[in-house]
Amino acid sequence: MAKQYTREEMKARMQAVIDSGSPIVITGAGTGIxxxxxxxxxxxxxxxxxxxxxxxxxxxxxxxLMPYAxxxxxxxxxxxxxFPIVKEVPMIAGICGSDPTREMEPFLQELKFWGFSxxxxxxTIGGWRGKLRADIEAMNLGVRKETDTLILAKEMGFYxxxxxxxxEAAIMAAEADVDIIICHLGMTxxxxxxxxxxxxxxxxxxxxxxxxxxxxxxxxxxxALIGKIREINKTCLCFAHGGPISTPxxxxxxxxxxxxxxxxxxxxxxxxxxxxxxADAVRQFKAAKLPRR
Numbered sequence: 001m002a003k004q005y006t007r008e009e010m011k012a013r014m015q016a017v018i019d020s021g022s023p024i025v026i027t028g029a030g031t032g033i034x035x036x037x038x039x040x041x042x043x044x045x046x047x048x049x050x051x052x053x054x055x056x057x058x059x060x061x062x063x064x065l066m067p068y069a070x071x072x073x074x075x076x077x078x079x080x081x082x083f084p085i086v087k088e089v090p091m092i093a094g095i096c097g098s099d100p101t102r103e104m105e106p107f108l109q110e111l112k113f114w115g116f117s118x119x120x121x122x123x124t125i126g127g128w129r130g131k132l133r134a135d136i137e138a139m140n141l142g143v144r145k146e147t148d149t150l151i152l153a154k155e156m157g158f159y160x161x162x163x164x165x166x167x168e169a170a171i172m173a174a175e176a177d178v179d180i181i182i183c184h185l186g187m188t189x190x191x192x193x194x195x196x197x198x199x200x201x202x203x204x205x206x207x208x209x210x211x212x213x214x215x216x217x218x219x220x221x222x223x224a225l226i227g228k229i230r231e232i233n234k235t236c237l238c239f240a241h242g243g244p245i246s247t248p249x250x251x252x253x254x255x256x257x258x259x260x261x262x263x264x265x266x267x268x269x270x271x272x273x274x275x276x277x278x279a280d281a282v283r284q285f286k287a288a289k290l291p292r293r
Contacts, residue, residue, distance in 0.1 A: 005117040026046070026161075027047070028049065050069070053074045071095070079093075093111045094122040119161070127165045143168070159179050166225075174232040179237065185241065215244045218244055219254065219258055222238075241263060
């Protein structure tokens, strides 16, 4: 059963990772086996949220942002599948903090009962744009409501993590004194649901055309958001996630050029690494020949 930590214990643990010279690595877990081997690999935190359900069912992480199922219900389903596997790693609950079908305080109390140490705003409306986003925000079911839920979670002793897709969300999270703000660059490329070209690989192609590579665009985006965050909050930790950042080499490129001190790997940690090896293993079994009888 996963061990539970207080917010102060979490802050000390994460600072100790940084002080050791290593980045903080969070992985998503849509199954118990993902969590088991993430812990074995040294993950600093493991997150459970609804996109893992869709991702590990081969349907893509974006399913977690669509009205296919209640995200908070799926979180609880996955909790019962994953928690018995994890031993020491702090667990993050990715919640829909704007869910109008739940009172957030008793829901957070339930998550505390199950042993979660941290709360994150996923699923989120943050990546939506245009009139639909404006309409949802006007009903107080958007990022402002998600941020208010993170504030409540912090007051209840949880460590808090916010996805920020734009300056508005980054500023809200910084003002709320969220512990980690993750600069989100959109769906992760690579594997079966995206380009097979990693961010670092794309740099070489871009250099020959004179165009800015996606990974350099990611650096600009992360630096812009962190700049806004630092105007308000000097102490929160800043991460980068998604878009062209899909390999360990990509994360190193980001660390070397931004203030990012960590990475959340969902597709890049539990989907992309298994796709090709699994297909290769089946091909190798199929390559065996039956003897003539």
